[in-house]
Each structure stands twice: as C-alpha cells, then as structure tokens.
Amino acid sequence: MAEATRLGEGLRAYRLIAGMWIRSTMTYRTSFALTVVGNLLITGMDFAAILLMFSQVDSLGGWTLPEVALLYGLSATAFGFADLLLGSMDVLGGRIRDGSFDTLLVRPAPVLAQVGADQFALRRLGRITQGVLVLGYALVAVDVEWTAAKVLLVPVMVVCGAVIFGSLFVAGAAFQFVAQDAAEVQNAFTYGGGTLLQYPPTVFGTDLVRGVTYVLPLAFVNWVPAAYVLGRPYPLDLPEWAAFAPPLVAGGFCVLAGLAWRAGLRAYRSTGS
Amino acid sequence: MGSGRLYAAVAAGGFRRYATYRAATAAGVFTNTVFGIILVYTYLALWDERPHLGGYDQTQAVTYAWLGQALYSTLAIQGGGAEKDLMARIRTGEIAVDLYRPADLQLWWLASDLGRAVFQMLGRGVIPFTFGALFFSMALPQDITTWVAFLVAVALAMIVSFGIRYLAALMMFWLMDDRGVTQTMMILGIFCSGMTLPLNAFPDPFGDIVQSLPWAAQLQMPANVLMGEVSPWHAYAFQAGWAVVLLAAGRLLQSAATRRVVVQGG
Amino acid sequence: MFIEVDGVEKVFDVRRKTGFLKRERRQVRAVDSISFTVARGEMVGYIGPNGAGKSTTIKMLTGILTPSGGRLRVAGIDPSRERTRLAHRIGVVFGQRTTLWWDLPLIDSYRLMHRMYRIPDDRYRENLDRCVELLELGGLLEVPVRQLSLGQRMRGDIAAALLHDPEVLYLDEPTIGLDVISKAKVREFLRELNGERGTTVLLTTHDLQDIEQLCSRVMVIDHGRMVYDGALAGLHEAGGSERILVVDLERELPPIEVGSAARVVKVEGPRQWLAFPAGESAAGLVARVAAEYPLVDLSVREPDIEAVIARMYAEKATA
Incomplete structure (x- = not known):
C-alpha cells in the first residue's frame, strides 16, 4: 500500500516536472522544431548505416534486410521510449557536482521521479518516430505466418524493452552517485546495448552473445523473441519458452535498478559527495 | 619568436584542461571500446559476405573500425571540441574580449583545439586501439616510416577537423541558437567521415562524392595511409588542400564577423 | 523544543x-x-x-x-x-x-x-x-x-x-x-x-x-x-571585537578625545578613525563627537566575522 502511494506520488511529481520542462522548451519554438527533426535524423543514421551495408550485400549474418529492420525497429522504439522518459538522467552527475541535486532532496517528492523528469525533452520523440517507421516497414516486409502469439509478442517486446533500457538508465544514474564524471560509462551500456541489438546475434562472437543473454540479458529485448516471431533458431539454443521471458527479465531489471538507485542515494546521503 | 611560444602555451592549456577530467577520460575509453567491439563484428559479417568490399580485406576493415573509435574524440567527429567553447563565448558576447587579445583569433583557437586533440589521442585513443590490436587481427604496418607517415596524416586531419568546426562556430555570429548548426555538423561529421562505414565501401556514385569532401580528410585518409592504401604524399596533398581552403574560409568569415561585432559595439 | x-x-x-x-x-x-x-x-x-x-x-x-x-x-x-x-x-x-x-x-x-x-x-x-x-x-x-x-x-x-x-x-x-x-x-x-x-x-x-x-x-x-x-x-565580547567610526571633520584637528568610549586609531588629514567596542551602540559616541567637534560626515565600519572568530581563538589560546 505504501509502495503504491509512493509510486503514485512519483508519477505525479514526474508529470509536474516534465510539464515544466516542456513549457520551458516551448519558449523557443523554432529551436524545438529543429531539434525534433535533428534528433530524428541523428538517430536515424544508425538505420542509414544498415541500408548502406545492404546496398552492398543481400544478407548480414544470414539475416535479410526486413529481418534486420525488425530487430532495429524493436530496439530503436523500445530504446526511444526509455530515452524519452529517463534519457536525461545522465545530468545527475553534473547536478551533484554543482550542488543543485540538494535542492531536489528538500522537495516532498520521490527523488527518482524528480531526477527522471529532469531536463525532460520532447525532441526525443524523433528517435521513437524513426524507430516506429522502421518497425512498421519491417512488419509489412517480413515473411512471417502471423499467429496470435507472434502478434502479441510485438507490443510486449516494445514495452519490456523500454523497461529494460529504462532500468539501465536508472542503474547508470545510480553509478553517478559514486563517479560523477563517468556519465559516459552508462552510454556504453544504454546506447551501446541499443546499437548491439540492431544487428542479428549471428553477427557477434559467441562469448558476447552469452554475455548479453546470461549476464546482462539484453537479448530478451528483441533477439530471442524476434527469432521466435521470424521462425529462426534462437541464439545459444535457448528453450522454446525463452521468447516469452521478456516480462520476467524486465521485472528483474526493474528490481535490480531500484536497489542500485537506493544504494546510490544512500551512499550520497551518507557522504554528501 | 614570442608568438610561437604564446600559441604553444595555449595548446598546452588545451591539453591540460582535458587532462584534468580523469574519470571522464576513463569512461570515454570504456565506451569507445564497447562501440568498437560492436562495430568490428558488424564489419566482419559484412566483409564475410563481400570479401573485398571497397578494396579492403577483413583485417583492414577491422583496423579501420578501431581507428575510427581511437580518433573519434581526437577529431571531434560529431563536434564537442574547442568550437563548443567558442560558440558559448560568441553567444554570451565574451568573444569581444578575445578580439582585443594581442593574438590571432583563429590561431588561438586552433592551438587550443590541437592541444585538446593531442590529449584525446593519447588519453582516449591509444587504449581502445591497443585493445583492438590485441583481440582482433588487424592490418598494421611493420615499418616505422609508415607509422610516422600516419601520424603526419593524423596531424593534418586535426587541422581539417578544426577548420570545419571553426566555420560552424562562427555561424553563431549570425544565428541565435546553436542547435541547428551543432546537429548539422554532427550528422555530416558522422556520415561523411566514414564513422558508420568506410567511405570506399559506400555504393557508387555516392562513394566518390563523399571521398572528395573535406570530411574524407579526417578518418579515411589517415586510415589509408596507415594501411598503405594510398601514397602519403597524395593523402597529404588532399588534406592540406582542404585545410588551406577551410582555414582561408574561416578567415574570411571571421573578418566579416568581427566587423559585425565592431559595428554593434560588442 | x-x-x-x-x-x-x-x-x-x-x-x-x-x-x-x-x-x-x-x-x-x-x-x-x-x-x-x-x-x-x-x-x-x-x-x-x-x-x-x-x-x-x-x-x-x-x-x-x-x-x-x-x-x-x-x-x-x-x-x-x-x-x-x-x-x-x-x-x-x-x-x-x-x-x-x-x-x-x-x-x-x-x-x-x-x-x-x-x-x-x-x-x-x-x-x-x-x-x-x-x-x-x-x-x-x-x-x-x-x-x-x-x-x-x-x-x-x-x-x-x-x-x-x-x-x-x-x-x-x-x-x-x-x-x-x-x-x-x-x-x-x-x-x-x-x-x-x-x-x-x-x-x-x-x-x-x-x-x-x-x-x-x-x-x-x-x-x-x-x-x-x-x-x-x-x-x-568573547571576540573582543571593535567597530570603527570614521569621522570626517571640517578641518585637520588633533585626535578626538571622548574618554574611554573610543580611542583614535588613525588620523589622516581631516579624517579620523575611532575604534569602539562592537557590542555597544554607536549612537552615544556619535552624539558626543557631533556635539564637541565640527562634523562633515561619518560612517561605521563593521568588524568582519572571520576577524571576530580569529580573535576569539587567540584569546582562548592565551587564557
């Protein structure tokens, strides 16, 4: 019960603060429009790279363009939502350094919600837009016998993927309590993970695939469930049901990120730096 | 030779400034290494499918990928070098102070950016590149001459990179907001430098076009010199040509901009 | 509480x-x-x-x-x-x-x-x-x-x-x-x-x-x-701190004498600096100076906090 009220309080605070940032952005309308387009183009360059590659070959790691586009669309859309909602958490380190983080701690709202909503930027809709466009193309172009399970799996992947990436953002922010200048480490996991998942697992070395399946199970964002949808062999011979594990994995990620955040905040409040 | 010492001091300042961010440097090394690994695997798959794409073999493609990560921040391929500070100074009007300094504006910023670039090559470039060389097979020259020739090409690349970003930064004299410029620079930089794919692997005629643009002087030329794909003198001529054009354009724009400042009274 | x-x-x-x-x-x-x-x-x-x-x-x-x-x-x-x-x-x-x-x-x-x-x-x-x-x-x-x-x-x-x-x-x-x-x-x-x-x-x-x-x-x-x-x-008191009354007189005069209320610490032409205990009001002193001397202007300088604390320590150490 108490947890539920806290969650409600958090969401409310998030909405209030995000609203303020949107209003702030809207004071510079032209610049805002520019940045949405810019964000779309910059994030879309990853797909342009894939298109460039496919202008020279018909398949990559044995996967065709529509199949790779499906991976890309799922990864980019899921990442896009996480990025929109929590993507500015890397400013936390700066806030700790300049002391403005303290002003968040004297407000009657959960700190995580305040940090999550910090610098909320609608321009990040650009990333989601290009992800959805590619995903739409892929869903039309792939050669799949659609079943109820496969259809259901698509939105499940996007939502769970967003939760998984969101957890990475939170965990990365928690790390900044310890190392304020190391915001870029979290980029290696968030942006790096997002990029990794845009390519088929068959491209990568077995050790790397094992790592992102068993150690940091990013494979459940799209690799495993998309393999099920496409009727392709799973990476690492995982069992059939593994395609339906994303909600479980996402839940696990959430809990761990929450614990990391608490530990980080506790460390900050006992050291003040 | 007092002014030479001055610019050397400015460059040293740029070097030291970036050297103080130890944690950020370590984090950057980590990130570049992770992205290097991802990129290398995609290249391996691509060259598996088309063994001599763009005239590179697989080990050359791998070398190129790691070189890209190693020079990524050195050449500020998506921006974020001295031009960022310059833009801020123009926006706040502090640039007026710089104009009264007994030093050349362009040279001053060039020196500062070169200092930064050298630090980032040592601090952020060497480790990912070494990591790549240890864990993947790369096409590296055995003779010292080629390495020296490569370093000269990197130095010229630094100047071209600065030339592009200096022009972009000067736009701030006429624009209110830096975001449009920054983003355009970022997109062109990543794409036309060949950060996503070597320019010689681009489909024709697109490939020929990007290989003649100044961005080709940044990553592609040093890479080709290192791997013996182009004669150093040819590469230097291409790079120096663009460096001269860009720096001259920078001068022109700079004098137009300073007239503007003087007219407005700061 | x-x-x-x-x-x-x-x-x-x-x-x-x-x-x-x-x-x-x-x-x-x-x-x-x-x-x-x-x-x-x-x-x-x-x-x-x-x-x-x-x-x-x-x-x-x-x-x-x-x-x-x-x-x-x-x-x-x-x-x-x-x-x-x-x-x-x-x-x-x-x-x-x-x-x-x-x-x-x-x-x-x-x-x-x-x-x-x-x-x-x-x-x-x-x-x-x-x-x-x-x-x-x-x-x-x-x-x-x-x-x-x-x-x-x-x-x-x-x-x-x-x-x-x-x-x-x-x-x-x-x-x-x-x-x-x-x-x-x-x-x-x-x-x-x-x-x-x-x-x-x-x-x-x-x-x-x-x-x-x-x-x-x-x-x-x-x-x-x-x-x-x-x-x-x-x-x-603890810090023994003093405030300074800066007095501008009409002309150069010998150091102002106001008994134990203050002491002159500096004279420079028609301007004189008088130190008095920081805990006391300046009003009495000002009134007395104004009554007995040809005043043009005056101002009070506050003791600075670091100095007060520093002096407090110095006294503690000697006490």
Missing part, C-alpha cells in the same frame, strides 16, 4: 591522491558532536568560516544528509528517515542556487510549488499575495526568471520557499552578492516573517550585519565544533 540537535556528528571519508595511483583515505569530522536546541519562533544566525561545517549541519537538518551519529529532530521528525514528510514543514533557500525555472515566468515556478506541495488554493493565494506585496514582486511575476536581477531572484526564491507555510525557514547566505537596497528588503521581510508569523528562521551568513539586524542569537561553528552560542553582544 522545535529543533533538537544532540551530539550530532558527520564523518566523511575523504580520498586524496598522494601519487599517480596511490590514494590515501582519511576521515574528516565535518561536524563533531554538536548539540543545540532552537525554540519555535526563534531567529538564529549560524556562522563560521568556510568549511567549518555550517552547510553540513543545514543539510542534516533538512534531511539531505544522514548524520553519522547523535540524535536530531525537527518538529519531532527525524529528518533523514522521513525526508518527504519533513519537506512539507520546512522551507529552504540556497543562496547561490536558484530553484526557480530559468526560462519560465516567475509565476510558473510558484504554480509548480502550489501543486507539488498540494497547497490549498486559498492558502496559496493568500501566501502569494503577501509575499508579492512584502517582497515587491508585483511587476515581476510574468517576467522570465533569467531576466531577473540577482536581488530580484533572491526575493523570488524566498517567496518560493514560503508558499507552503513552512514552520521553519533555512537560509544559506541569503544576502550574498546583493546590493544594499536588496539586502535591506530581504532583511526587512525576514524580520516581519519571524515577528508576525512566528516562523522559525535559521540562517547562515558571512555578513555580520545580517546577524546584527536580525538575530538575537548566534551560533558559531568552527572545525566542526560549536564554539559559541549566545547573544551577538556576547560574541563581540
């Missing part, structure tokens, strides 16, 4: 570089067993040199930092355990860090406070009107914060901290960097807030005039320890 601090400590682990990779770990007692109480409605000045532990104390009182030891209660609440519950009852102003929204009109920041603290509509209206009137914010509500002057912004920040009717207001350097008029306005407002509404006020400052004009009680912290807690006059 409204604020109870009993043997509170804060120990930080500081890691310092001693070589290329070598690091030395050292424990620093930022706050070393401090005890005090503040009654509801008191206005207390909290002073000390930089790094003495002032901010750390305030951060513990507001729940930002968890104490390493001791007992701490504000309005019966343990700040570090019930941070959000306490937040509704306290107001905090960080002098050099605005909490206002830079690109938005001032009023927008207040609307956010209204909703975030769930302030009842009528209370919000009333408090806002009051702050606007007393802090002279009337014409500024629709102005984007980035366009406000430092003094205006500080007044705006103080108002933002008071909309939810806090029982205690913490101010960290509220007058730093402000011009004389803004300083006066802020002080006037705080006096009124404390006097009329009985809001407890705890302020840290470097400006002894803040304390002099506002606080009946001063606490001095140095090296994490409380070195003085009492009236301002007592502090001056």
Whole structure:
C-alpha cells in the first residue's frame, strides 16, 4: 500500500516536472522544431548505416534486410521510449557536482521521479518516430505466418524493452552517485546495448552473445523473441519458452535498478559527495 | 619568436584542461571500446559476405573500425571540441574580449583545439586501439616510416577537423541558437567521415562524392595511409588542400564577423 | 523544543591522491558532536568560516544528509528517515542556487510549488499575495526568471520557499552578492516573517550585519565544533571585537578625545578613525563627537566575522 502511494506520488511529481520542462522548451519554438527533426535524423543514421551495408550485400549474418529492420525497429522504439522518459538522467552527475541535486532532496517528492523528469525533452520523440517507421516497414516486409502469439509478442517486446533500457538508465544514474564524471560509462551500456541489438546475434562472437543473454540479458529485448516471431533458431539454443521471458527479465531489471538507485542515494546521503 | 611560444602555451592549456577530467577520460575509453567491439563484428559479417568490399580485406576493415573509435574524440567527429567553447563565448558576447587579445583569433583557437586533440589521442585513443590490436587481427604496418607517415596524416586531419568546426562556430555570429548548426555538423561529421562505414565501401556514385569532401580528410585518409592504401604524399596533398581552403574560409568569415561585432559595439 | 540537535556528528571519508595511483583515505569530522536546541519562533544566525561545517549541519537538518551519529529532530521528525514528510514543514533557500525555472515566468515556478506541495488554493493565494506585496514582486511575476536581477531572484526564491507555510525557514547566505537596497528588503521581510508569523528562521551568513539586524542569537561553528552560542553582544565580547567610526571633520584637528568610549586609531588629514567596542551602540559616541567637534560626515565600519572568530581563538589560546 505504501509502495503504491509512493509510486503514485512519483508519477505525479514526474508529470509536474516534465510539464515544466516542456513549457520551458516551448519558449523557443523554432529551436524545438529543429531539434525534433535533428534528433530524428541523428538517430536515424544508425538505420542509414544498415541500408548502406545492404546496398552492398543481400544478407548480414544470414539475416535479410526486413529481418534486420525488425530487430532495429524493436530496439530503436523500445530504446526511444526509455530515452524519452529517463534519457536525461545522465545530468545527475553534473547536478551533484554543482550542488543543485540538494535542492531536489528538500522537495516532498520521490527523488527518482524528480531526477527522471529532469531536463525532460520532447525532441526525443524523433528517435521513437524513426524507430516506429522502421518497425512498421519491417512488419509489412517480413515473411512471417502471423499467429496470435507472434502478434502479441510485438507490443510486449516494445514495452519490456523500454523497461529494460529504462532500468539501465536508472542503474547508470545510480553509478553517478559514486563517479560523477563517468556519465559516459552508462552510454556504453544504454546506447551501446541499443546499437548491439540492431544487428542479428549471428553477427557477434559467441562469448558476447552469452554475455548479453546470461549476464546482462539484453537479448530478451528483441533477439530471442524476434527469432521466435521470424521462425529462426534462437541464439545459444535457448528453450522454446525463452521468447516469452521478456516480462520476467524486465521485472528483474526493474528490481535490480531500484536497489542500485537506493544504494546510490544512500551512499550520497551518507557522504554528501 | 614570442608568438610561437604564446600559441604553444595555449595548446598546452588545451591539453591540460582535458587532462584534468580523469574519470571522464576513463569512461570515454570504456565506451569507445564497447562501440568498437560492436562495430568490428558488424564489419566482419559484412566483409564475410563481400570479401573485398571497397578494396579492403577483413583485417583492414577491422583496423579501420578501431581507428575510427581511437580518433573519434581526437577529431571531434560529431563536434564537442574547442568550437563548443567558442560558440558559448560568441553567444554570451565574451568573444569581444578575445578580439582585443594581442593574438590571432583563429590561431588561438586552433592551438587550443590541437592541444585538446593531442590529449584525446593519447588519453582516449591509444587504449581502445591497443585493445583492438590485441583481440582482433588487424592490418598494421611493420615499418616505422609508415607509422610516422600516419601520424603526419593524423596531424593534418586535426587541422581539417578544426577548420570545419571553426566555420560552424562562427555561424553563431549570425544565428541565435546553436542547435541547428551543432546537429548539422554532427550528422555530416558522422556520415561523411566514414564513422558508420568506410567511405570506399559506400555504393557508387555516392562513394566518390563523399571521398572528395573535406570530411574524407579526417578518418579515411589517415586510415589509408596507415594501411598503405594510398601514397602519403597524395593523402597529404588532399588534406592540406582542404585545410588551406577551410582555414582561408574561416578567415574570411571571421573578418566579416568581427566587423559585425565592431559595428554593434560588442 | 522545535529543533533538537544532540551530539550530532558527520564523518566523511575523504580520498586524496598522494601519487599517480596511490590514494590515501582519511576521515574528516565535518561536524563533531554538536548539540543545540532552537525554540519555535526563534531567529538564529549560524556562522563560521568556510568549511567549518555550517552547510553540513543545514543539510542534516533538512534531511539531505544522514548524520553519522547523535540524535536530531525537527518538529519531532527525524529528518533523514522521513525526508518527504519533513519537506512539507520546512522551507529552504540556497543562496547561490536558484530553484526557480530559468526560462519560465516567475509565476510558473510558484504554480509548480502550489501543486507539488498540494497547497490549498486559498492558502496559496493568500501566501502569494503577501509575499508579492512584502517582497515587491508585483511587476515581476510574468517576467522570465533569467531576466531577473540577482536581488530580484533572491526575493523570488524566498517567496518560493514560503508558499507552503513552512514552520521553519533555512537560509544559506541569503544576502550574498546583493546590493544594499536588496539586502535591506530581504532583511526587512525576514524580520516581519519571524515577528508576525512566528516562523522559525535559521540562517547562515558571512555578513555580520545580517546577524546584527536580525538575530538575537548566534551560533558559531568552527572545525566542526560549536564554539559559541549566545547573544551577538556576547560574541563581540568573547571576540573582543571593535567597530570603527570614521569621522570626517571640517578641518585637520588633533585626535578626538571622548574618554574611554573610543580611542583614535588613525588620523589622516581631516579624517579620523575611532575604534569602539562592537557590542555597544554607536549612537552615544556619535552624539558626543557631533556635539564637541565640527562634523562633515561619518560612517561605521563593521568588524568582519572571520576577524571576530580569529580573535576569539587567540584569546582562548592565551587564557
């Protein structure tokens, strides 16, 4: 019960603060429009790279363009939502350094919600837009016998993927309590993970695939469930049901990120730096 | 030779400034290494499918990928070098102070950016590149001459990179907001430098076009010199040509901009 | 008691570089067993040199930092355990860090406070009107914060901290960097807030005039320890500090003689410097000088806080 009220309080605070940032952005309308387009183009360059590659070959790691586009669309859309909602958490380190983080701690709202909503930027809709466009193309172009399970799996992947990436953002922010200048480490996991998942697992070395399946199970964002949808062999011979594990994995990620955040905040409040 | 010492001091300042961010440097090394690994695997798959794409073999493609990560921040391929500070100074009007300094504006910023670039090559470039060389097979020259020739090409690349970003930064004299410029620079930089794919692997005629643009002087030329794909003198001529054009354009724009400042009274 | 601090400590682990990779770990007692109480409605000045532990104390009182030891209660609440519950009852102003929204009109920041603290509509209206009137914010509500002057912004920040009717207001350097008029306005407002509404006020400052004009009680912290807690006059006595009356006479005269009330420390042409105990009013001295000498102008120079504390130590050491 108490947890539920806290969650409600958090969401409310998030909405209030995000609203303020949107209003702030809207004071510079032209610049805002520019940045949405810019964000779309910059994030879309990853797909342009894939298109460039496919202008020279018909398949990559044995996967065709529509199949790779499906991976890309799922990864980019899921990442896009996480990025929109929590993507500015890397400013936390700066806030700790300049002391403005303290002003968040004297407000009657959960700190995580305040940090999550910090610098909320609608321009990040650009990333989601290009992800959805590619995903739409892929869903039309792939050669799949659609079943109820496969259809259901698509939105499940996007939502769970967003939760998984969101957890990475939170965990990365928690790390900044310890190392304020190391915001870029979290980029290696968030942006790096997002990029990794845009390519088929068959491209990568077995050790790397094992790592992102068993150690940091990013494979459940799209690799495993998309393999099920496409009727392709799973990476690492995982069992059939593994395609339906994303909600479980996402839940696990959430809990761990929450614990990391608490530990980080506790460390900050006992050291003040 | 007092002014030479001055610019050397400015460059040293740029070097030291970036050297103080130890944690950020370590984090950057980590990130570049992770992205290097991802990129290398995609290249391996691509060259598996088309063994001599763009005239590179697989080990050359791998070398190129790691070189890209190693020079990524050195050449500020998506921006974020001295031009960022310059833009801020123009926006706040502090640039007026710089104009009264007994030093050349362009040279001053060039020196500062070169200092930064050298630090980032040592601090952020060497480790990912070494990591790549240890864990993947790369096409590296055995003779010292080629390495020296490569370093000269990197130095010229630094100047071209600065030339592009200096022009972009000067736009701030006429624009209110830096975001449009920054983003355009970022997109062109990543794409036309060949950060996503070597320019010689681009489909024709697109490939020929990007290989003649100044961005080709940044990553592609040093890479080709290192791997013996182009004669150093040819590469230097291409790079120096663009460096001269860009720096001259920078001068022109700079004098137009300073007239503007003087007219407005700061 | 409204604020109870009993043997509170804060120990930080500081890691310092001693070589290329070598690091030395050292424990620093930022706050070393401090005890005090503040009654509801008191206005207390909290002073000390930089790094003495002032901010750390305030951060513990507001729940930002968890104490390493001791007992701490504000309005019966343990700040570090019930941070959000306490937040509704306290107001905090960080002098050099605005909490206002830079690109938005001032009023927008207040609307956010209204909703975030769930302030009842009528209370919000009333408090806002009051702050606007007393802090002279009337014409500024629709102005984007980035366009406000430092003094205006500080007044705006103080108002933002008071909309939810806090029982205690913490101010960290509220007058730093402000011009004389803004300083006066802020002080006037705080006096009124404390006097009329009985809001407890705890302020840290470097400006002894803040304390002099506002606080009946001063606490001095140095090296994490409380070195003085009492009236301002007592502090001056303890520190043996003096104020300086600068007198401009019509012409050059021999050193002014006013008995034991003051002594001349410097003469320069028609200008003379008279030192007198900081705890005493300047009025008597001024009246006497004015009556006996041809005066053109005069001014009082305040002793500076660091000097007072330094002298206090010097005396302790010799005593």
